[in-house]
Amino acid sequence: GQPFELHIRLVGRGFAEGAGKSLSVVTVIDKSEKMTAEGNLSNATKERAKFSEFSYPLNPAAINVNFSVKNKLLYIVVYTTQTMPFWDSSQTDNIPSEISPNNAFTLYVNGKEVPRSTTVTDNNVPIQCINGSPKLSNAQIYGICYETIPDSDANWNLSVVVANPDPLQIKILVIQSKNPNNYQNYDTLINNQTYQYQPNILVHGFSFEPGYTENDTYAFVYVYIPASYGNKLNAWIKNPSSSRFSFCQDYSDLSGKICFITDVPAKQDISVYIVPNKIDASLFVGSVWMEKIDAAKVAAIKFINESLDEGDYKGLVDFNGTAYAYVVNSSEYLSMLTTDGSSVVEKISNIVAGGGTNCLDALEKAKMVLTENTMIINGIKPLVVFLSGCDCGNQDILQVIQKADELKNTKIGDEYVDICTIGFGEKSYYNETLLRIISGIHTSVGVVECFYSAETLEELINAFRRIAGIYKTAAATNVLLTGTIPVNLTLYMYPEIQPQLIVTGEAECSLEPPVQNENLETLVNLRCSGIYPDDEVEIVLKLVAYETGYIPVISNAKISFLDSQRNPQEMNLPEIYVEVIKTTGSEVRIS
Numbered sequence: 247g248q249p250f251e252l253h254i255r256l257v258g259r260g261f262a263e264g265a266g267k268s269l270s271v272v273t274v275i276d277k278s279e280k281m282t283a284e285g286n287l288s289n290a291t292k293e294r295a296k297f298s299e300f301s302y303p304l305n306p307a308a309i310n311v312n313f314s315v316k317n318k319l320l321y322i323v324v325y326t327t328q329t330m331p332f333w334d335s336s337q338t339d340n341i342p343s344e345i346s347p348n349n350a351f352t353l354y355v356n357g358k359e360v361p362r363s364t365t366v367t368d369n370n371v372p373i374q375c376i377n378g379s380p381k382l383s384n385a386q387i388y389g390i391c392y393e394t395i396p397d398s399d400a401n402w403n404l405s406v407v408v409a410n411p412d413p414l415q416i417k418i419l420v421i422q423s424k425n426p427n428n429y430q431n432y433d434t435l436i437n438n439q440t441y442q443y444q445p446n447i448l449v450h451g452f453s454f455e456p457g458y459t460e461n462d463t464y465a466f467v468y469v470y471i472p473a474s475y476g477n478k479l480n481a482w483i484k485n486p487s488s489s490r491f492s493f494c495q496d497y498s499d500l501s502g503k504i505c506f507i508t509d510v511p512a513k514q515d516i517s518v519y520i521v522p523n524k525i526d527a528s529l530f531v532g533s534v535w536m537e538k539i540d541a542a543k544v545a546a547i548k549f550i551n552e553s554l555d556e557g558d559y560k561g562l563v564d565f566n567g568t569a570y571a572y573v574v575n576s577s578e579y580l581s582m583l584t585t586d587g588s589s590v591v592e593k594i595s596n597i598v599a600g601g602g603t604n605c606l607d608a609l610e611k612a613k614m615v616l617t618e619n620t621m622i623i624n625g626i627k628p629l630v631v632f633l634s635g636c637d638c639g640n641q642d643i644l645q646v647i648q649k650a651d652e653l654k655n656t657k658i659g660d661e662y663v664d665i666c667t668i669g670f671g672e673k674s675y676y677n678e679t680l681l682r683i684i685s686g687i688h689t690s691v692g693v694v695e696c697f698y699s700a701e702t703l704e705e706l707i708n709a710f711r712r713i714a715g716i717y718k719t720a721a722a723t724n725v726l727l728t729g730t731i732p733v734n735l736t737l738y739m740y741p742e743i744q745p746q747l748i749v750t751g752e753a754e755c756s757l758e759p760p761v762q763n764e765n766l767e768t769l770v771n772l773r774c775s776g777i778y779p780d781d782e783v784e785i786v787l788k789l790v791a792y793e794t795g796y797i798p799v800i801s802n803a804k805i806s807f808l809d810s811q812r813n814p815q816e817m818n819l820p821e822i823y824v825e826v827i828k829t830t831g832s833e834v835r836i837s
Contacts, residue, residue: 249738249788250824252799254727256774258751258781261722261807269717270559270583270623270658272612272630273546273590275597278566280636280675281539282599283466287506290468295541295671296702300450301531304479306522307446309406309416313435315396319423321366321432323373324353324406325380325389326414332482332491332519333388333410339485339492340506347388347410348379350480352523354405355392359524364393370429372438373419389416408443409480409523416443448520452534456512458544460596465537469494469505469518471530476503478527479520483507486514494518536703538635538671539599545706546594546633550587553714559583559623560590561615565608566601571615580622582615605638609649609684613656616663624659631713632684633706635670637677650684654693662688666696666713670706673699687716689812694724708752715778722807722815725755725774729803729819731789733766738788745788747772751781760787770800777807791826799824 283289331337333347353360362378374381375391396402408414420436423429456462469483471494481494483505494505505518520530550560561583562572572593575584584590612630616623630653638646656663667681678699686693696716698709716723731737737745737760747757755774762768772785791797803819 247790247792249790252787252789252822254729254785254800254803254819256725256727256777256783256805258722258753258777261777261809267627267717268557269554270561270616270626270628271554272561272563272583272615273549273594274563274565274608274612274630274632275542275546275594276566276603276634276636276670277539277564277597277599277601278603278636279600280603280671281537281542283537284600285465285508287504290466290506290535290537291500292672293538294468294535295538295706297454297534297536297541298452299531299533301529302448302450302520303529304448304520304522304527305446306407306525306527307444308525309418309441309443311404311418311436311439313402313404313420314400315402315435316399316422317396319393319395319426319429321371321391321393321421321423321429322353322355322404323375323380323389323391323419324351324416325373325387325391325419326416327385327387328414329386330388330410330412330414332412337490338482339490340495341493342495345493346379348390350388350409350523351390352407352409352525353390353392354407354525355394356403357405360390360392360394362390364391366391366393368429370432371421405525406443407523407525408445409521410445411447411482411519411521413445414443416441445521450518450520450532451515453515454510454512454536455544458547458595459512459540460598462512464510464512464540466506466508467510467516468535469532470500470535471503471532473501473503475530475532478524479503479522479530481505481521482519484517484519485510486516487511491519539597541703541706542633542635542670543594543597544703545710547591548707549631549710549714550590550594553711553718554587555718556587557585559585559626560587562590562593563608563611563615564597565604565611566599567604569604569607569611571611580619582618583623603636603638604641605634605646606641606649608632609646609653613653613663616658617656620658625661626658627661627717628656628658628663629717630663630665631668631710632665632681633668633670634676634681636675638680643677643680646680647683650686654686654688664688664696666698666716668706668709668713669697669699671701687812689808689814691814694808712752712776715776716812722774722809723776723812725772725777725805725807727770727772727785727803727805729770729800730763731760731768731770731787731800732798734791734793734797735768735799736790736792737768738790743788746784746786748784748786749781750783751778753777753781753783755783757785770803791824794826794828796823796825798822
């Protein structure tokens with residue numbers, strides 16, 4: 247009658263046997279137009295990969311003033327005569343023509359934001375107003391103005407938020423007319439009172455790593471702030487190459503605020519300045535994006551430098567409308583494969599994207615690289631890692647599949663060629679079905695799929711790392727754990743209490759919802775595409791027994807997997823019993 251827990255833990259080290267294989271790897275990189283924005287913001291909204299995310303709490307600075315009003319015409323002006331370079335198009339890039347320093351000011355009266363619509367041209371007022379913005383004929387002035395008639399005599403509160411990264415001297419003028427329709431006679435309630443405004447500014451800094459792109463320059467930085475947060479703040483991004491700021495604009499079709507700069511140097515700090523423009527702003531989140539081809543370069547180079555061994559052979563093919571196999575070795579016997587990773591890294595960093603796409607030619611060139619001199623790489627596992635962010639264009643899909651099959655059936659010594667594919671970017675951009683079909687790694691039970699998808703830089707790096715892990719780490723793939731909970735035990739389940747799957751590390755696992763078979767036994771199924779040496783995977787089930795005695799907890803439990811050499815293995819879990827000594831009070835839940 248009382249629940250107890252069954253824990254089944256899989257430890258990556260427990261699967262570890264043997265050493266990793268030596269490889270001959272051809273990295274195939276898509277460099278079509280689907281991988282580059284060509285310096286264009288509209289293209290960058292699509293041809294981009296997420297670099298990082300960030301979030302911060304906000305605490306807007308506000309000037310608060312209390313004063314008494316009467317039921318007469320009231321005129322409020324909040325302003326500064328100082329320069330505001332962050333809002334000046336001559337000093338800050340990307341400011342729309344309809345935006346001016348006046349847009350930095352937000353005025354609240356009794357907690358409600360006032361509209362920017364007032365026009366006061368009466369010559370008797372010290373400062374006139376056009377469409378909610380103050381005007382002086384002989385001086386620079388920025389701010390907000392508001393005219394209204396209070397419903398009754400009352401005490402009012404005025405609050406001001408100014409979205410400007412620099413401190414400012416803010417002045418407030420409040421006058422109330424003695425006449426119903428003009429300001430020939432008025433009382434000054436607040437006479438140009440000066441306040442030192444210190445904004446609460448947040449600066450998010452980041453940088454790109456050097457050593458991955460041509461001249462250590464990245465194509466662009468694209469910062470996105472969703473409208474739900476961006477509508478309550480203003481933002482600027484500092485270009486490290488020019489030291490100029492760029493204004494982050496609102497784009498209704500993208501539902502957010504975008505900061506965009508191009509030709510970004512690596513290793514230099516990039517700063518995003520965030521200043522609240524609403525008094526109720528409390529949080530903002532954002533994300534940083536980079537060009538897809540730059541992300542592909544970073545991931546591919548990390549794969550070569552960090553996942554492959556010094557003795558592994560490395561080659562490179564890139565493709566757009568045509569494919570190109572790079573010469574990376576000065577040897578007359580083997581020119582397109584080398585154990586010198588730096589030679590391949592240099593070629594990758596200089597890739598320039600653009601043009602169409604030709605997956606068929608890319609597979610043909612990969613085969614050409616691996617078969618250039620099979621005597622030298624005899625006995626070494628041949629592998630093609632095929633990264634694509636496109637749908638292979640208008641090519642005959644059947645021909646692409648046939649070419650991939652031809653490549654997978656190519657044997658070098660005793661080893662067949664494996665193909666692992668990576669779909670990169672939004673899934674609508676590439677043909678996932680095709681990439682799954684053309685992939686394949688050879689095992690003792692046949693050819694099994696080797697496909698990974700990635701939308702972010704981190705996911706792409708992990709995809710390369712996992713592919714290397716198939717060959718380089720002594721772990722397990724295609725792991726399946728099955729077992730049966732006998733009929734005399736019941737899963738203890740409520741909406742807030744469910745079977746738990748706890749993964750520590752990089753293992754990709756799923757626990758299928760428990761179901762009952764025809765004998766009313768509960769079936770447990772855990773699937774993991776891969777478990778790495780440092781991973782731990784744990785299942786936690788809450789069970790309840792309703793009879794006494796020794797009761798088997800789980801029966802017919804076994805684990806099947808492919809070992810590091812991709813040979814099938816199977817092991818049985820030991821029988822586990824629980825002794826139920828006595829019955830106890832029952833538990834009643836009412837919902």
